[in-house]
Amino acid sequence: MVEMSDKMIEKRIDELIKKLNQANYEYYALDNPTITDQEYDSMMDELIKLETNHPDLVRSDSPTLKVGGQVISEFSKVTHEVPMMSLADVFNIDEIRDFDARVKKVIKNPSYVCELKIDGLSVSLKYEKGKLVRAATRGDGTVGEDITHNVRTIKNVPLSLPNDIDIEVRGEIYMPIKSFNDLNEERAKNNQSLFANPRNAAAGSVRQLDSKIAASRNLSTFIYHLPDSDSYGIKSQEEALELMKKLTFTVNPNIRVISDINEITDYIEYYNNHRHDLEYDIDGIVIKVNNIADQRRLGATAKVPRWAIAYKFPAEQVLTTLINIEFCVGRTGKITPRADLAPVRLAGSVVRSATLNNEDYIISKDIRIGDTVSIRKAGDIIPEVVEVIKNRRTGNEIPFKMIENCPICGSKLVRKENEAAYFCLNENCDARKIEGLIHFVSRDAMFIEGFGDAIVEDFYNYGYLKRIPDFYYLKEKKQELQELEGFGKKSIDNLLSAIEKSKENSLERLIFGLGIKLVGKKKASILAKYYNTMDNLMNAKYEDLKGITDIGDKIARSIVNYFSDNKELIIELKDIGINMNYLGYDVVYNELFKDKHFVLTGTLENMTRNEAKKLIEENGGDVTSTVSSITTAVIVGTSPGSKYDKAVKLGIPIWNEEEFISNLGGSYERMGRI
DSSP, rough: OOOHHHHHHHHHHHHHHHHHHHHHHHIIIISOOOOOHHHHHEEEEHHHHHHOGGGGOOOOTTTTEEEEEEEEOOOEEEEESSSSOOOOEOOOOOOOOHHHHHHHHSSOOOOOEEEESSSSSEEEEEEEEEEEEEEOOOOSSSSEEHHHHHHTTTTTTTOOOSOOOEEEEEEEOOOOHHHHHHHHHHHHTOOOOOOHHHHHHHHHHHHSSBBHHHHTOOEEEEEEEEEOOOTOOOBBHHHHHHHHHHHTOOOOOOOEEEOOHHHHHHHHHHHHHHHHSSSSSEEEEEEEESSSHHHHOOOOOOBBTTTTTEHHHSEEEEEEEEEEEEEETTTTSSEEEEEEEEEEEEETEEEEEEOOOOHHHHHHHHBBOEEEEEEEOOTTOOEEEEEGGGOOOOOOOOOOOOOBBTTTTOBBEEEEETOOOOOOOOTTOHHHHHHHHHHHHHTTTTOOOOOHHHHHHHHHHHSSSSSSSGGGGGGGGGHHHTSSTOOOOHHHHHHHHHHHHTTOOHHHHHHHHOTTOOOOOOHHHHHHHOOBBHHHHHOOOOOEEEETTTTHHHHHHHHHHHHHHHHHHHHHHHHHOOBBBOOOOOOOOTTTTOEEEEEEEOOOOOOHHHHHHHHHHHOOOEEESSSSTTOOOEEESOOOOEEEEEEHHTTOEEEEHHHHHHHHHHHHHHHOOH
């Protein structure tokens, strides 16, 4: 075997570093690896051996440094030559329109760059002659901390650039969600405290004195700002991003250049709805004036630039104080504990109460009156208490005790076998009756516009509403109603008009509005389509009902029992003139969809997500939010998220939009899309 000379060894080290750094760039920045893991590992092993035997040949940009190992005694301070300014936060679309109006007072036809606001921590990377010499935190904007030893371990941070230039770039260090979950799982096994969220985990990782710890955390970066654009002939933010890509930095692929304010709001809405499809956390959208000269004309205040803002997504989880626990009685008699909260803004609205589900839920979380609690709301659902912040307890908190009697009628509560909830069994309980009436007029039931909860309750207490048919007899009390405080001729006329209009509703709304136990909106629709008329449903046999897809034994029994006890009510409603027929088209379920499970990801061009969901359900299918072994197919639009990757990994069939529409056939045509 021929022994390598020092010159040959140095040449081989240079070659390996070049290949490995290129491989890192292709893998992490471009998401397009050109060599296998085995080839990468083989070259890395060779480089480690050569550097171990020849420490004098170790280069500052060697990828072996990314495994960590440097330990410092403390973080030194770094003064930023150009301050790292924060951005002004806005929280609603009106504030974005105000920002646009202010810009247009100075700039005639501005264009904007919209970027995802990565939920991590800001970092400055400084290179001299193309080599990384310093990485620093934002700190107070003027002075930060030197975290170079840890940033060197981040795999998508280039230690050397393709050009021997002096440059500073800025961006965000973050921890991918998968890395965060893996880290917390490992910490749980070792009985260590868990990180609250990926941002905290990332911040904690870059502030370790031992770089091996940071190296083990699988951090990543997105680079988005070039402070000294003039030195490189850069005229716009868009050009700056392109330059940084060419220099092998990872730039987020979801950036958009937009001129119209309405397109900005569309961009915000899309990522607010799809943020959880991403493999990293975002907490908003950054909007920047694109042209650098325009940025200078707009200038800055002492704290923030006037040419950029950060729109913050409505919070999905916040802390507040649980003031008291109240008990609500539903239309079925179900008792639901409710948390009365100190008012707090959550997901764009002020929240004063949250559901506590049932006794078991409260006990399992040890929720007490006076606790500081974390609450969340996803979409339009009722807020719920997620957890108690027990380290904030003072000792004055009051432990939970379940009530024994109905808070309205005083009847003894009963917890049925195999049920988590308690029930008031008194059918004459005022609370049950009021809730049943509120349900009947609700949006998904008979949708009698104008009847809010308070009006229904007032009319009940005045004696005008006691049973469902009473809504349709209110016209006989028109004069009396007009004389009630807070009402008048116009408002009562509107109510009565809405009541008459509700008589024309399709059968499924009536079925749902009746409040049959276990029959929700979807089941009501299935029954209406299957039986077509109320008479057919009312006379249906238990054996036939339980054989219908998605109905089953318990619901079938509930339906039979309801109509056995309420035939006179149905006859009365029929005599009043309420429609008893299904008004939709007859559905022959598409076998490609019937009883199957689908997941939607990405943006569909020919329909909205809700329209796609409706079409799937009308054909007998079901839409779920997560990909699993029972998923029939994942329907993919543009810019799909991690659900696409999981489908590929599990071997789940993937339909593009064209294939989806083709499989829908006549359903898509009936929707008026063809």
